[in-house]
Amino acid sequence: MNGFEIRYGPEVDAARRSGAPIVALESTIISHGLPRPDNLRIAREIEDTVRAQGxxxxTIGMVDGELIVGLDDAQLTRLATSDDVVKLSVRDLAIAAATxxxxxxxxxxxSAVAAAAGIEVFATGGLGGVHRLASESFDESxxxxTLARTPICVVSAGVKSILDVGATLERLETLGVGVVGYRTRKFPGFYLSDSGFPLDWSVDSPEQVARAIHARRGxxxxxxxxxxxxxxxxSEQLDPALHDQVLTEALHEMKLHGVSGKGVTPFLLAYFHEHTLGASLDVNIRIILRNSELAAQIAVAAGK
Structure with a gap:
């Protein structure tokens, strides 16, 4: 991220100058992950959840080629309601800014932009990972x-259960990315509280995570x-039986329609939303709100 210009929103700029704790938030969940018009309301609720914890x-995004850390409400509204918003991974930032x-x-x-801005904690829903049949498609998020080379603490509900969870955990280990369960030794599978894969490490409080952040700094x-x-x-996860049934059907439909590459995740998530009658969306919202709350608690503890 060296040399890439970043503009800070007023609230974030003031926090940087005062040393207040900051939590990075992604904007793809707003533009592509949640349906309109609920997406804007939920985006505001996510931000308010962070504020409520101190x-x-x-929220990071690009408006007219300008990369902004701390979107204001008008900018948030624009990304939530416009049809020309593109998904930007790290490789896309420079060309998107230029155009x-x-x-x-x-x-x-x-993650990359937040780390470049000196923000140590980031809340998201679920991570991307290794896709099913990646041995044939080489499809990996x-x-x-990026996490392998970015010093940031990411609070998530594991990886999306539509992925190859076991292979993703193996890749994280190979890449040297630390994974710790929050009050659990079981790796969550986004919609599901337990993906079926164990974890080596567990922490019980935001303060313990903050100590790990402090240890890494030096x-x-x-x-x-x-x-x-x-x-x-x-009690808040998606019903496991319903999850397994819908996932099996979704994978079959995906293959039938020849969906591949970038289209896989949106297709599967949309299929879940439709065929769980919105239950998966409710779970998704609970996930991001809970993760935002915990991330804020960690950021506050890390700033002490």
């Missing part, structure tokens, strides 16, 4: 390699991300 929200694009940042680009050998896997309570 931190400052920094004056409106863009929403993914997990990868949000840019999130993974060690150049440890400059990859720390993923804090924050599962939903069992």
């Amino acid at each position: 931190a400052v929200p920094a 004056g694009a409106n863009g929403a940042t993914t997990v990868a680009s949000t 840019a999130d993974l390699v 060690h150049r050998a440890s400059q990859s991300a720390l993923v804090v896997a924050n599962p939903l309570p069992l």
Whole structure:
């Protein structure tokens, strides 16, 4: 990110000058992950959740080619309601800026931009990862390699259960990305509280995560991300039987329609939304709100 110009919103600029805790937030969930018109309301609710815990929200996005850390409400509204908003991974930022694009940042680009801005904590829903049948398609999210070289703490509900969770965890290990469960030793699967894969590490409080962040600051050998896997309570997860049924059907339909590449995740998520009668969307919203709350608590603890 060296040499890439970033503009700070007024709230974030004031927080940077005063040393207040800041939590980075992605904008792809607003533009592409949640349906209109609820997406704008939820985007505001996410930010308010961060503020309620004593931190400052920094939603990151691009407006008319300008990369902004801390979108104001008008800019947030524009990304939530415009039809010309493109998804921006790290590789897209320079060309999008040069062409004056409106863009929403993914997990990868949000992480990179936040780290360049000196923000240590980022809240998202679920990480990208290794796709099913990746041995044939080589389809792997840019999130993974970006996290391998970006010193940021990412609070998520694991990785989306539509991915190859086991392969994703193997890749994270190979890439040197730390993964710790929040009050669990079971890696969550986004919609599901338990993906079926165990974790080596667990923490019980935001203060413990903050201590890990402090420890990393002084060690150049440890400059990859720390993923804090924050599962939903069992009572709030998507019904596992319904999840498995819909996932099987969705994978069949995806193959039948020849969906591949960037179209896979949007197709599967839309299929879940339709065939769970909106239940998966409700779970998605609970996930991002809970993760934003925990991320803010971690940012506050890390600033002490």
